[in-house]
Amino acid sequence: MAELMIDAKDVTRNFTISRGMFRGKQQLKAVNGVDLTVERGEVLALVGESGCGKTTLAKVLLGLLPQTSGTVELCGQPINDVPRLALARTIQPIFQDPYSSLNPRKTIGSIIALPMKVQGIADQDSMRRRVEETMDLVGLPPRLYDAFPNQLSGGQRQRVAIARALVNRPQIVVCDEPTSALDVSVQSQILNLLNDLRNELNLTYIIISHNLAVVEHIATRVAVMYLGRIVEIADTDTLFKDPQHPYTRALLDSVLTPDPNMGIPNNQLGASYPNPIDPPTGCSFHPRCVNAMPHCATVAPNGKADGGHYVECHLYDDAS
Amino acid sequence: MSDRVLHVENLTVDIPLATGILHAVDGVNLHVDRGETLCIVGESGCGKSLTSLALMDLLPTKATRKIEKLELGGESILGYSEREMSDVRGNKMGMIFQEPMTSLNPAFTIGNQMIETLRRHRNLSNDAASELAKRMLEKVGITAAGQRLGQYPHQLSGGLRQRVMIAMTLLCEPELIIADEPTTALDVTIQAQILLLLKELQSEFDMGLVLITHDLGVVARIATRVAVMYAGQIVEEGTAKQIFENPLHPYTRGLMRCIPVPGKTKRGTPLGSIPGMVPSLIGDFTGCRFADRCELARDVCRQSDVPLRDPNGKVQAYRCIHSIEMLAKGGVA
Ligand SMILES: Nc1ncnc2c1ncn2[C@@H]1O[C@H](COP(=O)(O)OP(=O)(O)OP(=O)(O)O)[C@@H](O)[C@H]1O
Ligand SMILES: Nc1ncnc2c1ncn2[C@@H]1O[C@H](COP(=O)(O)OP(=O)(O)OP(=O)(O)O)[C@@H](O)[C@H]1O
Ligand code: SF4
Ligand SMILES: [Mg+2]
Ligand SMILES: [Mg+2]
Numbered sequence: 001m002a003e004l005m006i007d008a009k010d011v012t013r014n015f016t017i018s019r020g021m022f023r024g025k026q027q028l029k030a031v032n033g034v035d036l037t038v039e040r041g042e043v044l045a046l047v048g049e050s051g052c053g054k055t056t057l058a059k060v061l062l063g064l065l066p067q068t069s070g071t072v073e074l075c076g077q078p079i080n081d082v083p084r085l086a087l088a089r090t091i092q093p094i095f096q097d098p099y100s101s102l103n104p105r106k107t108i109g110s111i112i113a114l115p116m117k118v119q120g121i122a123d124q125d126s127m128r129r130r131v132e133e134t135m136d137l138v139g140l141p142p143r144l145y146d147a148f149p150n151q152l153s154g155g156q157r158q159r160v161a162i163a164r165a166l167v168n169r170p171q172i173v174v175c176d177e178p179t180s181a182l183d184v185s186v187q188s189q190i191l192n193l194l195n196d197l198r199n200e201l202n203l204t205y206i207i208i209s210h211n212l213a214v215v216e217h218i219a220t221r222v223a224v225m226y227l228g229r230i231v232e233i234a235d236t237d238t239l240f241k242d243p244q245h246p247y248t249r250a251l252l253d254s255v256l257t258p259d260p261n262m263g264i265p266n267n268q269l270g271a272s273y274p275n276p277i278d279p280p281t282g283c284s285f286h287p288r289c290v291n292a293m294p295h296c297a298t299v300a301p302n303g304k305a306d307g308g309h310y311v312e313c314h315l316y317d318d319a320s
Numbered sequence: 321m322s323d324r325v326l327h328v329e330n331l332t333v334d335i336p337l338a339t340g341i342l343h344a345v346d347g348v349n350l351h352v353d354r355g356e357t358l359c360i361v362g363e364s365g366c367g368k369s370l371t372s373l374a375l376m377d378l379l380p381t382k383a384t385r386k387i388e389k390l391e392l393g394g395e396s397i398l399g400y401s402e403r404e405m406s407d408v409r410g411n412k413m414g415m416i417f418q419e420p421m422t423s424l425n426p427a428f429t430i431g432n433q434m435i436e437t438l439r440r441h442r443n444l445s446n447d448a449a450s451e452l453a454k455r456m457l458e459k460v461g462i463t464a465a466g467q468r469l470g471q472y473p474h475q476l477s478g479g480l481r482q483r484v485m486i487a488m489t490l491l492c493e494p495e496l497i498i499a500d501e502p503t504t505a506l507d508v509t510i511q512a513q514i515l516l517l518l519k520e521l522q523s524e525f526d527m528g529l530v531l532i533t534h535d536l537g538v539v540a541r542i543a544t545r546v547a548v549m550y551a552g553q554i555v556e557e558g559t560a561k562q563i564f565e566n567p568l569h570p571y572t573r574g575l576m577r578c579i580p581v582p583g584k585t586k587r588g589t590p591l592g593s594i595p596g597m598v599p600s601l602i603g604d605f606t607g608c609r610f611a612d613r614c615e616l617a618r619d620v621c622r623q624s625d626v627p628l629r630d631p632n633g634k635v636q637a638y639r640c641i642h643s644i645e646m647l648a649k650g651g652v653a
Contacts, residue, residue, distance in 0.1 A: 183364045
């Protein structure tokens with residue numbers, strides 16, 4: 001039987017939002033009842049619009065944010081019981097936004113070495129060697145060892161963030177937009193690298209990406225999130241060939257393949273993303289949905305699972 | 321030729337560093353016609369942003385710009401004073417950056433900023449400006465535009481902020497828009513919407529558009545012409561069709577092999593890659609800048625600079641010693 005690396009049940013994470021002096025506080029359900037399992041060796045992609053809760057869910061799975069309710073098990077152990085250092089050796093993040101996540105006063109070498117120091121590795125020589133190896137792996141020239149983040153281009157900074165996560169060679173890597181700031185030649189190297197490491201070390205990945213071509217290439221399974229919920233999940237081929245949720249379809253319609261004979265698609269996703277503090281009733285996607293039916297505005301759809309293909313949409317309700 | 325909105329000849333940008341002079345942009349020629357979209361694509365650090373900043377005269381202070389010709393709408397703007405340039409930037413040339421927060425002032429409402437722009441550049445009354453601002457927000461697909469005018473930038477999502485930036489840029493009906501990674505920070509659904517919007521507005525206003533991006537999917541779908549930059553130089557230029565269906569330069573060919581394409585590249589198999597690294601551009605450099613990474617490199621590639629040439633006069637120019645025939649079959653090696 002496949003080994004469960006992550007087992008999340010009904011996970012919710014709320015943020016308390018203050019709405020000004022007299023209006024009190026409100027709960028923002030950033031992650032709202034997510035069930036998710038990840039097996040060893042899988043590459044699970046989390047996709048969905050900005051603000052749908054991908055990073056929040058990832059942070060809960062990383063043990064960086066406690067869940068408001070629900071349970072998360074990491075390698076069979078409740079995540080809240082795993083000691084910090086052990087957690088850091090098991091699961092490591094690569095976060096988006098390399099601009100704010102790198103300390104501007106530290107050299108590249110020491111930024112990448114930090115997770116090793118945290119683990120108590122003290123031998124300067126072996127630390128430096130490992131850092132240089134890792135820099136090489138992600139395509140950073142050795143001369144940048146003593147450089148500072150502001151001397152690097154956007155792409156180079158992202159490589160530093162990736163090197164920092166890989167330096168301790170963790171088992172699960174959570175990549176939040178790992179390649180979005182990279183040019184394609186480095187992206188392909190990173191994707192190949194992630195792929196190689198996965199095969200060699202049986203690594204498990206959770207990959208958050210806006211680039212669906214990347215997702216299609218690297219992920220074995222894809223979870224589509226909308227307003228804090230997973231609205232569709234399936235293995236990658238099924239999802240790309242037979243997307244069921246209208247949101248998934250709009251998302252796939254928006255993919256720009258490098259075909260000069262095609263124009264910019266119209267995904268017909270009219271209105272902008274809803275306010276998560278005051279989410280729509282019924283199916284939370286209904287105000288933007290081209291297939292919406294009257295009861296979509298009032299009744300939240302139940303999920304429907306067909307083998308490994310799960311979808312939450314009234315279009316797939318059993319006729320009764 | 322009144323169709324030509326931008327004409328740039330021999331643009332060079334040098335940045336003095338502790339270790340020597342960084343030749344960040346080297347001999348770039350560009351031109352854009354009305355209604356045309358020129359995409360500049362290339363590796364991180366290849367000089368795309370500095371090129372666009374140089375056109376707008378917004379380079380970092382320590383950088384020096386050399387340029388033989390810089391014409392906007394047929395008129396040279398080379399000798400313009402700081403003040404005149406700032407006028408040009410508001411009126412004839414619009415800019416959209418990747419992170420709209422760098423150009424939106426967090427302390428003022430959207431309305432304040434749009435109205436201020438209009439008053440400064442178009443000399444409109446408050447009411448007229450406010451009305452025009454509202455109409456422009458509606459034009460870029462922002463609902464409840466009247467309310468949005470009273471909001472601060474941080475109260476808007478990234479997609480909305482980028483729409484506001486586009487609306488602000490359009491206020492003065494520029495002839496040319498320079499957009500540096502305008503959708504890179506946005507999700508694909510919003511990206512598609514913003515690009516569609518840009519394209520529609522561009523043809524409505526008959527503007528020239530320079531779009532800088534490293535996303536080849538975006539380039540293929542929106543570009544009329546494409547300039548591929550490598551290490552500060554344009555290494556290939558042509559129509560979108562030429563560049564994507566018949567790339568010549570070994571670097572361009574390499575790039576095309578790097579991108580995953582759903583349905584074409586097989587999962588689990590390695591993508592193509594371009595081994596090696598961009599050379600340091602500090603100090604003098606002779607020869608083809610791609611030589612160290614190129615599987616077709618010969619000794620001559622390193623001996624003297626390789627010019628950008630268009631041997632068949634077919635718009636597709638490339639910077640490589642090899643013949644078109646050789647490249648067309650040889651790139652696969
Ligand atoms: N610390 C916080 N306090 C309050 N609200 C938060 C906090 N972190 C996230 N949120 C909100 O929770 C929701 C989910 O945010 P999250 O960052 O998880 O989205 P995301 O899917 O990762 O988006 P993106 O693609 O932009 O990174 C958003 O509405 C966000 O504004
Ligand atoms: N203010 C600066 N000081 C020193 N070097 C700089 C400065 N700005 C840019 N550079 C260097 O000039 C070169 C070109 O930078 P530029 O920002 O134009 O690259 P780019 O093509 O826009 O890259 P990216 O895709 O990462 O945005 C890079 O090597 C960069 O490190
Ligand atoms: S000039 Fe030489 S090194 Fe440069 S791209 Fe052509 S073959 Fe390769
Ligand atoms: Mg996120
Ligand atoms: Mg740039």
